Amino acid sequence: MISYFNDYANLCFEKFGDRVKYWITFNNPWTHAKVWHSYSKTWRSKQQGMVGISLTCAWGEPVDLTSQKDIEAAERYVQFYLGWFANPIYSGDYPEVMKNYVGRKSAQQGLGTSRLPTFSVQEKSYIKGTSDFLGISHFTTRYITHKTYSARQGPSYHTDRDLAELVDPNWPDPGSKWLYSVPWGFRRLLNFIKTQYGNPLIYITENGVSEKLQCIQLCDEWRMDYLKGYINEMLKDPLTAYMEMVTEIVVPTVFTLCILITAILLMFLLRKHN
Structure with a gap:
């Protein structure tokens, strides 16, 4: 599939590259390094475009800021969510905490090897640095607390993380069960990305809310409030934050x-x- 997708991408570069200068290989991805190399080898010098990836991530805030377990659980939440795909691009490998937790759970489940694949030295070198920008889709935040799951519950992305997700009932509820308006979480996610991945160029590729009410007239104040809140957090200067x-x-x-x-x-x- 990687080769097929690379052929498709090269056809797109050939036909539209004189006009399209920003390419996203995958939105909520899985594989894209080969396409970046193809663009750099064949098309970049002619078309002067950029190739990146778009990743979705909510922010994870510790329930108890005095609890080291909750702080570490919140870190795991973001690493399992964003780091799963961003870390190989910027560091050449999966996050250490992800390798440790999945490896340990795999051993507890009687498996001889980790369920998380291992990159070869050549693969790490090939993948690292394969993004001209980082696309981020962000909508909401969760409070995170440590919770240990038994290996008997079976292999699962959710139980591998050993954490529980909570919400504040006071957060504005735009209508969808999973989406709460928490603008300050957006700022903290952006700062995490800046620190974790060396201040990459970021494009916000998705942000917004679902429809709250069925209206025959315009009743969009809640959406306006959501967007204002998130845009303002993005625009804050470092001193204000x-x-x-x-x-x-x-x-x-x-x-x-x-x-x-x-x-x-x-x-x-x-x-x-x-």
């Missing part, structure tokens, strides 16, 4: 520590007085 993080995480943490220190000092003073 940093200050928000300080407000959301650092200030409450410092406040809690101050309360604890005050309580300890009061206990010490009362004991000394008694």
Whole structure:
């Protein structure tokens, strides 16, 4: 199938490459490295275009920011979701946490080898760097907590991750059961990509919401609010995002520590007085 798809892509490059300058090999993919090499070898110098891939990913936020297990589970959520395909492109291999978890679950299920394929040295070299830009489709966020699944439950992408997905009932619900409006998760996903993959060129290839109500007249305020929220998060400058993080995480943490220190000092003073 890789060769067939490569032939198809080359036909598209030949017929439309003088006009089309941005190509996405797969939207929610599986394989695309050979097409990138074909374009670079045959068409890039003539057409001056770009070839990338489009990956879908929700953001995973730890339920408990003081729990190392929840923090690691949220990291696994994103690595199993986005890193599964992005990591080979930018690092040449699957995420380490994915290899470890799938390998361990495979062993517990009595398998001699991991259910996650292994790249050869040649394949790693061939795949790494095969994207001129990274397309991202993003819609929503989940709170993530650690949850251990027994190997007896059988092989599954979902049980391999050892985590549970939760939502905040206060998040705006646009209508679809899976889609909640959580704009701040979009910003955190973009920052993750920037840090994890060396600040690649990103195009947002999908974002939006489903229809909430059946209307005979225009009633689209909820969709406007969703898009404004997500676009504003994308446009925020780094200082604004940093200050928000300080407000959301650092200030409450410092406040809690101050309360604890005050309580300890009061206990010490009362004991000394008694």
